[in-house]
Amino acid sequence: MPEGHVTHRLARDFTSDFAGRVVRASSPQGRFAAEASLLDGRECLGAEAVGKHLFVRFADLPEPYIHVHLGLIGKLRLGPAGSRLFETDDESTLRLRLRTSTHVAELRGPQWCRLVSAADRDRVVAESGPDPLRADADPERAWRRIERSRRPVGALLMDQRVTAGVGNIFRAEVLFRQRISPFREGVGVTHRVFTRVWTDLVGLMEYAVATGRIDSVLPEHEPEAMGRAPRQDRHGGEVYVYRRAGQECLVCGREVSAVVMQGRNLYWCGHCQPR
DNA sequence: AGCCTATGCGAAC
DNA sequence: TTCGCCTAGGCTG
Numbered sequence: 001m002p003e004g005h006v007t008h009r010l011a012r013d014f015t016s017d018f019a020g021r022v023v024r025a026s027s028p029q030g031r032f033a034a035e036a037s038l039l040d041g042r043e044c045l046g047a048e049a050v051g052k053h054l055f056v057r058f059a060d061l062p063e064p065y066i067h068v069h070l071g072l073i074g075k076l077r078l079g080p081a082g083s084r085l086f087e088t089d090d091e092s093t094l095r096l097r098l099r100t101s102t103h104v105a106e107l108r109g110p111q112w113c114r115l116v117s118a119a120d121r122d123r124v125v126a127e128s129g130p131d132p133l134r135a136d137a138d139p140e141r142a143w144r145r146i147e148r149s150r151r152p153v154g155a156l157l158m159d160q161r162v163t164a165g166v167g168n169i170f171r172a173e174v175l176f177r178q179r180i181s182p183f184r185e186g187v188g189v190t191h192r193v194f195t196r197v198w199t200d201l202v203g204l205m206e207y208a209v210a211t212g213r214i215d216s217v218l219p220e221h222e223p224e225a226m227g228r229a230p231r232q233d234r235h236g237g238e239v240y241v242y243r244r245a246g247q248e249c250l251v252c253g254r255e256v257s258a259v260v261m262q263g264r265n266l267y268w269c270g271h272c273q274p275r
Numbered sequence: 276a277g278c279c280t281a282t283g284c285g286a287a288c
Numbered sequence: 289t290t291c292g293c294c295t296a297g298g299c300t301g
Binding site: 070071072073074075086087088090093095108109110111262263 | 289290291293294295296297
């Protein structure tokens with residue numbers, strides 16, 4: 001589910017559906033029951049995304065934010081009141097349900113879901129790197145970390161203290177699009193190259209917020225243009241290298257590579273992105 | 276019915 | 289670097 005575009009879409013939708021509304025809260029699973037009872041009957045003041053973190057704000061509480069991090073498998077879905085948001089109705093895994101008279105939201109499998117103070121929220125913002133999806137992002141802050149690091153850019157981009165909201169798909173795709181080897185050290189990245197990466201991330205991620213898909217393939221490389229069948233994977237769009245290990249590179253036709261870097265699958269084209 | 280995977284993170288080794 | 293945690297849904301048999 002979640003790279004930064006998912007969180008930002010949720011913040012946007014949450015704000016339009018729940019802000020200014022009185023909310024009924026429950027935790028059918030029980031793990032968030034005490035907090036849900038504090039929230040029940042309060043007014044929602046809207047939601048905000050910081051990288052992969054989501055903060056939903058409520059009125060009249062000492063800890064006025066629900067801090068949600070979906071982790072790898074968490075899902076948060078919104079819909080009109082009465083709609084079925086998941087195929088399963090298993091309430092034993094339903095961490096949180098929020099309802100207004102017109103809308104419902106359900107949270108399953110989050111890595112974190114807790115009530116936090118304004119100071120806690122501020123700390124998350126302060127500890128996060130610039131988020132390409134936030135208007136207040138200062139990319140130079142990311143640059144200062146990258147230019148003095150010997151860690152590979154493939155690891156740096158995934159580090160939420162460097163660039164917040166970038167996950168495994170955006171990392172793989174932006175490095176391919178900019179023809180940068182994921183193994184290049186941060187110190188080997190020029191400011192000009194960093195700026196290209198940042199600008200491309202902003203475009204890719206804003207598109208993903210707008211469409212709900214990660215589509216990174218340029219028109220001239222689309223499978224139709226290259227005489228191949230279109231494919232659309234579970235991440236919802238068309239990509240150059242993510243999860244395409246062993247398949248042909250959409251640009252050069254050579255085999256896409258994969259290796260585990262820091263516990264995550266890293267995908268790249270050794271020909272298009274030479275070391 | 277069981278198996279497998281995943282867009283993440285942090286504690287433990 | 290590995291492991292555990294959180295779980296839906298697709299796939300296999």
